[in-house]
Amino acid sequence: MLKLWRSIPGTFGAARLSQRPHISLKGRYGLSTRQFGVSRRAFEEASIPQTYEQEKEVLDELNKTLDGEESAGLSKLRNIGISAHIDSGKTTFTERVLYYTGRIKAIHEVRGRDNVGAKMDHMELEREKGITIQSAATYCSWDKGGESYHFNLIDTPGHIDFTIEVERALRVLDGAVLVVCAVSGVQSQTVTVDRQMRRYNVPRVTFINKLDRMGADPFRAIQQINQKLKTPAAAIQVPIGTESDLQGVVNIIDRVALYNEGEQGEKLRADPEIPASLKDLVEEKRAALIETLADVDEEMADIYLEGNEPTTDQIKAAIRRATIGRKFTPVLMGSALANRGIQPVLDAVVDFLPQPNEVLNTGLDVSTGVEKRVNLLPTSRAPFVGLAFKLEEGKYGQLTYIRVYQGKLKKGTYMKHLNSGKKVKVSRLVRMHSNEMEDVAEVGVGEICATFGIDCSSGDTFVGQNSDQEIAMSSMFVPEAVISLSLTPKTKDNGAFSKALNRFQKEDPTFRVKYDPELKETIISGMGELHLEIYVERMKREYGVDCVTGKPQVAYREAITTPTTFDYTHKKQSGGAGQYGRVMGEMTPIEGENKFTQHIVGGKIPEKYLLACAKGFEDSLEKGPLIGHRVLGVQMHINDGQTHVVDSSELSFRTAAQGAFKQAFLNANPVILEPIMSVEVSAPNEFQGGVMGLINKLGGMILDTVNGPDEFTVTAECSLNGMFGFSTSLRASTQGKGEFSMEFKKYAQCAPQLQRQLIDEFTKKNQAKK
Numbered sequence: 001m002l003k004l005w006r007s008i009p010g011t012f013g014a015a016r017l018s019q020r021p022h023i024s025l026k027g028r029y030g031l032s033t034r035q036f037g038v039s040r041r042a043f044e045e046a047s048i049p050q051t052y053e054q055e056k057e058v059l060d061e062l063n064k065t066l067d068g069e070e071s072a073g074l075s076k077l078r079n080i081g082i083s084a085h086i087d088s089g090k091t092t093f094t095e096r097v098l099y100y101t102g103r104i105k106a107i108h109e110v111r112g113r114d115n116v117g118a119k120m121d122h123m124e125l126e127r128e129k130g131i132t133i134q135s136a137a138t139y140c141s142w143d144k145g146g147e148s149y150h151f152n153l154i155d156t157p158g159h160i161d162f163t164i165e166v167e168r169a170l171r172v173l174d175g176a177v178l179v180v181c182a183v184s185g186v187q188s189q190t191v192t193v194d195r196q197m198r199r200y201n202v203p204r205v206t207f208i209n210k211l212d213r214m215g216a217d218p219f220r221a222i223q224q225i226n227q228k229l230k231t232p233a234a235a236i237q238v239p240i241g242t243e244s245d246l247q248g249v250v251n252i253i254d255r256v257a258l259y260n261e262g263e264q265g266e267k268l269r270a271d272p273e274i275p276a277s278l279k280d281l282v283e284e285k286r287a288a289l290i291e292t293l294a295d296v297d298e299e300m301a302d303i304y305l306e307g308n309e310p311t312t313d314q315i316k317a318a319i320r321r322a323t324i325g326r327k328f329t330p331v332l333m334g335s336a337l338a339n340r341g342i343q344p345v346l347d348a349v350v351d352f353l354p355q356p357n358e359v360l361n362t363g364l365d366v367s368t369g370v371e372k373r374v375n376l377l378p379t380s381r382a383p384f385v386g387l388a389f390k391l392e393e394g395k396y397g398q399l400t401y402i403r404v405y406q407g408k409l410k411k412g413t414y415m416k417h418l419n420s421g422k423k424v425k426v427s428r429l430v431r432m433h434s435n436e437m438e439d440v441a442e443v444g445v446g447e448i449c450a451t452f453g454i455d456c457s458s459g460d461t462f463v464g465q466n467s468d469q470e471i472a473m474s475s476m477f478v479p480e481a482v483i484s485l486s487l488t489p490k491t492k493d494n495g496a497f498s499k500a501l502n503r504f505q506k507e508d509p510t511f512r513v514k515y516d517p518e519l520k521e522t523i524i525s526g527m528g529e530l531h532l533e534i535y536v537e538r539m540k541r542e543y544g545v546d547c548v549t550g551k552p553q554v555a556y557r558e559a560i561t562t563p564t565t566f567d568y569t570h571k572k573q574s575g576g577a578g579q580y581g582r583v584m585g586e587m588t589p590i591e592g593e594n595k596f597t598q599h600i601v602g603g604k605i606p607e608k609y610l611l612a613c614a615k616g617f618e619d620s621l622e623k624g625p626l627i628g629h630r631v632l633g634v635q636m637h638i639n640d641g642q643t644h645v646v647d648s649s650e651l652s653f654r655t656a657a658q659g660a661f662k663q664a665f666l667n668a669n670p671v672i673l674e675p676i677m678s679v680e681v682s683a684p685n686e687f688q689g690g691v692m693g694l695i696n697k698l699g700g701m702i703l704d705t706v707n708g709p710d711e712f713t714v715t716a717e718c719s720l721n722g723m724f725g726f727s728t729s730l731r732a733s734t735q736g737k738g739e740f741s742m743e744f745k746k747y748a749q750c751a752p753q754l755q756r757q758l759i760d761e762f763t764k765k766n767q768a769k770k
Contacts, residue, residue: 052325055360058375063357065379070444074357074378077446078349079152079403081135081169083197084179085189086158086741089209091118091132093179093336093345094155100266100343101140101151103433107264109337119434120155124541125534132157133534135165135390137401137432137448142346149350152448160189160743161531163196163479164510168458170196171476172389172403172448175353176204177345182216182333184713185706186224188680188741194229199477201359203323205348208333211239211340212246215709218333225329234292235285236319236330237344240275249334249341250274252286253315258344265339293318296327316351323352356446361405363461363471366418374471380408380444383467384415388460389476391507394452398506401432401450405473407464409449410442414465417456418472423465428452458509478509481525482675482720482744485532486550488521493545500543504535511535525555528742529724554675554721556758557632557747558624560668563588568660569642570652578647581656583613585638587664594621595635605641605653612650613638616657625662626670626755627762632747636661672755673747675720681730682713683738690733698722717745721754 063071082097084090095118098104104119120136121127135156142149154169170176176197180190197204206225208218218239225233237249240257248259257274261267274282293315294304300318303310310318322328330352334341357378363385364371376385384407392399402409409415411429416422430437430450443449456462459475489497501513501522512525526532529552539545565586572579583605585598596617598610605613617636624631638657679700683691685707691714695702700718723742730738750758 052327056325059358059360062360062375062377065377065382066357070379070381071357073444074355074446076147076149077152077355078149078353079172079174079356079446079448080349080353081154081156081166081173081176081202082179083156083166083170083176083193084158084209085181085184085187085193086131086160087739088158088179088181088184088187088190089336090158090179091120091155093177093207093209093342094118094120094153096265096336096339096342097153097346098138098140099264100346101142103138103140125537131159133159133162133165134392135169136434137390137450138434139431139448142350144347144350151346151349154448158189159530160192160741161526161528161534163192163527163743164476164508166193166196167476167478168389170200170202172387173200173202174356174359174446175349176202177349178204178206178329179209180206180221180225182208182210182218182221183213183708183711184682185217185221186228187682187713188678188715188743191228192743194231196477198326201326203326203353204329205323205345205352206233206329206331207341207345208331209336211242211333212244212335212338214243215711216242218242218331222331225331231329232292232296232322232327233329233331234289235333236289236348237332237341238278238281238285239333240278246335246338246340249332249344250278250282251344252282252289253312253319255282255286258341260340260343265342268343290315293322293328296322296325320352324354324358363405363473365469366472367468367470371472374469376406376471378406378445382406382445383469384409384462384464385471385473386415386462387473388454388456388458388462391456391458393503393507396428396452398454399450399452400454400456401448402462404443404445404447404449406445406471408442408444409451411440415462416465416467416470417454418461418463418470419456424454424462426451457506476509479527479744480555481510481512481527482555482677483528483532484523484525484553484555486519486521487524487536488548488550490546490548496543497539497545497547500539500545504538521550527744552724556627556629556675556750557673558626558629558665558670559631559633559673559747559749560587560589560665560670562669564664564668566660566664566667568656568663570656570659572652573647578644579649579652579655580644580647581609581649581652582642583638583653583656583660584640585636585660587661587668588635588637589668590633590635592633594631594633596637597635598638600639600641605638605643608650609643609648609653610638612654613657616654617661619654620658620661620665624670625665626672627758629672631665632673634665636664671749672758674750674754676717676745676748677720677723677742678745679716679718679723679740679742680713681716681738681740682711683730683734684710685712687734687738688712688714691730691738694726694729694733698726718742719748719750720744721750 082090082094095107098119099107108118121132123133126133135154137154139152156166156169208221222233222235225231236253237251239249240247250257257271259269261269293300297318319330332345332348361376362373363376365374385405386402388400388402390401411426414423414425417424429440431440432450461473463470504511505513510527514523516523524532536547567584569582596614621631681691695716698718700716702716704715706713730740
């Protein structure tokens with residue numbers, strides 16, 4: 001099996017999705033770089049981009065591969081996502097986008113009285129609960145300046161439990177619209193989404209939504225973007241009225257007032273006459289915009305320092321450069337529910353977000369068995385490279401969503417699945433519109449499509465069937481599960497039960513399943529209680545399997561705190577073929593991933609036995625000696641050992657490594673780590689004392705409190721163990737008016753009393769089995 005490169009958070013450089021050295025592509029694709037009109041400068045190690053300016057130099061070289069027609073086509077294409085904190089109005093915003101672009105004929109609300117629901121929330125559960133559970137893809141066209149632009153758009157969930165949907169969407173998108181609530185401002189999931197956008201180097205424009213609500217303050221929200229997200233941001237609009245008096249917005253770049261008219265706000269009227277009461281504010285915010293741009297864009301800095309007034313075109317050009325360079329986010333505002341300010345956001349997507357060939361995408365050439373970094377060519381004339389980023393069970397089998405990074409994909413042709421090496425036929429090719437589809441004959445570079453009947457996993461790479469070069473794309477970041485529960489079907493229909501679990505695991509990398517042979521239970525793990533509840537409900541609805549669930553369990557980790565040495569001998573010689581293996585070395589606590597190393601002088605332990613030791617190490621990590629939970633942050637180093645001429649075997653050394661691991665682990669002052677969650681609670685001001693008391697009762701650490709005119713928001717760190725039942729307690733403390741969200745922050749050592757309790761429970765459980 002081919003080992004594909006996995007992306008690790010925090011390792012991305014300025015060039016998207018790789019930190020490996022560039023190489024020359026001469027002779028690849030069956031064409032030389034000269035035939036594509038690309039200089040070797042674009043592929044040499046010296047060209048590894050560290051800044052966007054260096055990245056752009058490489059892009060300029062790569063774009064020489066395009067002919068005029070292809071370049072013009074890509075300039076009209078945008079791949080964007082809509083992301084936000086839960087209940088910021090993201091799906092309502094997307095519904096207006098689809099309506100104003102003519103993609104749908106009528107607007108339906110998320111919790112509308114007609115019970116139809118928003119187009120992008122097509123799952124029955126989504127419409128019942130009023131939340132987005134799965135990301136949904138669509139496409140639409142927007143006319144601007146006499147040109148028609150094609151948008152591939154993905155609407156993502158706002159709840160942290162479905163964070164993988166945001167990860168997989170941002171992994172394949174070129175830009176995004178970040179939706180922020182004008183009342184609540186930057187919230188916990190806003191911070192998470194910002195981190196995810198940075199992980200994949202996704203530029204964004206920001207839309208401040210819900211200006212029609214009481215307490216709306218868009219400029220406070222912009223201040224929070226600058227301070228909390230540490231992203232230079234400035235308004236390019238100011239509202240005409242707020243709350244119930246919201247009438248429209250003023251574009252401060254052009255100094256033009258924009259009003260939505262028509263029954264659904266479908267007509268946008270531009271008025272050069274700005275309301276007199278806003279003229280001073282417009283000039284103030286315009287000056288702030290220019291000053292912010294001067295801090296992040298050299299050309300604007302020159303104009304600013306010379307004391308000149310920049311032209312409208314110069315301001316727009318500076319915004320585009322700074323936004324694509326991920327140095328700035330322009331902020332627009334309005335209200336999706338009130339049909340105000342949506343069309344200017346679509347103009348901003350065209351003006352300020354990148355087209356596919358303005359984003360540097362890279363992969364690893366694994367053709368020779370040695371990973372070498374290459375830049376993908378943004379042309380349909382190069383061999384096909386695509387990434388499967390999302391799987392869905394459709395009426396006609398597994399539906400696989402693919403982003404085309406290089407070349408083109410045609411119906412009826414074959415492509416190679418890089419993991420298995422198998423060639424698969426593209427029997428049907430479609431573009432998705434939520435849960436509807438449109439058949440197409442082919443898709444080109446930069447496009448998003450879907451196909452049926454392919455056996456693969458999310459994050460797999462496909463290449464052209466006859467391509468000499470096998471380029472592996474990095475997968476998306478997959479966070480660790482933090483909560484588990486046991487699952488038992490009420491009936492003995494294990495076929496449907498297994499089928500459901502296999503499908504859900506394949507579709508969602510954060511949904512984990514394992515069978516505990518000792519307890520004889522199926523254990524499912526995920527990102528939170530809601531995450532697992534949804535899958536249990538889907539199993540009942542989609543497969544007819546009703547299940548009994550156990551009490552949710554925290555996904556603890558086991559670790560060591562001090563280094564230690566080991567000298568362990570596994571010996572089993574009771575007649576017949578025996579077993580013998582001796583290993584010596586040291587175990588140390590480390591930051592990050594577990595690590596196995598060895599340095600044996602003189603060949604005392606053969607290579608095949610050392611490989612067996614590595615497997616024994618991996619086995620030991622799955623179930624720690626303290627309470628049977630996974631081990632974190634351990635390095636095991638073997639530096640000596642002994643074999644027996646007859647009795648030594650791979651099994652002997654695998655077992656010896658396991659014994660040495662347990663011996664050393666228990667001697668290294670082991671501890672139990674528990675998940676610490678970042679918790680954000682919002683409630684009316686009158687309940688502030690009760691909420692603070694509730695958090696203190698949980699042993700939480702309050703980090704920040706923000707008081708608004710009507711509501712307060714408190715941010716705290718709490719152990720996940722204490723958060724079970726918090727929703728019920730919060731409702732009781734706030735008369736049902738409080739809301740909270742949480743996400744995994746870190747692992748930290750649990751209290752000694754809890755550690756003793758967990759060890760005692762684990763010991764009693766093991767003794768009961770004997």
